[in-house]
Amino acid sequence: MELLDRLLNKGLVLNADVLITVAGVPLIGLSLRLLAAGIETMLEYGIFEQFDQSTRAWALEHRVTSPTLMAEEETKMNFFGSYSKDQGKAWNYGYMYLTNRRIFGWHKAFNKILYEIALKDILEVVLVTNVHEEKERKELCIKINNNNVLWIHSPDIEDVHDALISKIYSE
Numbered sequence: 001m002e003l004l005d006r007l008l009n010k011g012l013v014l015n016a017d018v019l020i021t022v023a024g025v026p027l028i029g030l031s032l033r034l035l036a037a038g039i040e041t042m043l044e045y046g047i048f049e050q051f052d053q054s055t056r057a058w059a060l061e062h063r064v065t066s067p068t069l070m071a072e073e074e075t076k077m078n079f080f081g082s083y084s085k086d087q088g089k090a091w092n093y094g095y096m097y098l099t100n101r102r103i104f105g106w107h108k109a110f111n112k113i114l115y116e117i118a119l120k121d122i123l124e125v126v127l128v129t130n131v132h133e134e135k136e137r138k139e140l141c142i143k144i145n146n147n148n149v150l151w152i153h154s155p156d157i158e159d160v161h162d163a164l165i166s167k168i169y170s171e
Contacts, residue, residue: 011037011045067106067113073099077163081154083115091132096152098163103142119168121145127161140164 014034020027035047042048069075077098082091083105094105094114103122105114124143129136132153140152140161154160 007036008038009041011035011041065108067095067097067104067111069099070101073101075099076167077160079154079156079160081152081157081160083153084151085115085148091153096154096160098160098167100167103164115150117142117144117150122164122168125161125164125168127157 012035014032016030016032016034018030018032020029035042037045037047039048039052043052066075075097079096080093081096082093083096084091092105092114094107096103096105100119102116102118104116106112107114121144122142123145124141126141126143128139128141130139131137132139137153138157140157142150142152142164144150152160
């Protein structure tokens with residue numbers, strides 16, 4: 001472990017010249033330069049600077065910062081939270097969006113819709129207090145017209161509840 005730490009923090013440089021000869025006659029010459037270190041160490045010595053700049057520029061250019069909305073759809077509220085489809089132990093995290101047409105969860109890193117419910121399909125919205133990991137917390141229970149239930153939790157769950165209720169009844 002110490003060797004790996006030293007390699008990542010300090011780095012290793014190996015310069016080697018290899019000459020391959022047959023019967024005293026040089027046939028192939030190789031000049032090798034090996035550099036092994038952590039990326040931070042390489043950047044500190046200015047070795048991967050151009051590579052790092054172009055990589056970061058590409059990542060910034062291709063970063064998706066918001067989900068694609070439908071035509072004439074407007075975001076009314078967005079928040080980070082967790083959801084469960086059966087109120088089991090499997091709570092998944094993501095960005096939640098309330099629009100004028102639907103509520104949906106979105107995974108930013110994969111640009112993937114986690115769940116989506118049209119506002120017209122919601123039968124009931126109830127704010128309940130449940131125990132999660134031995135602590136009480138408020139969760140939003142959304143009953144859908146196909147007898148499924150979606151549970152949502154967020155630190156600002158009361159605001160989410162109020163916004164969702166107002167959107168459902170304004171439609």
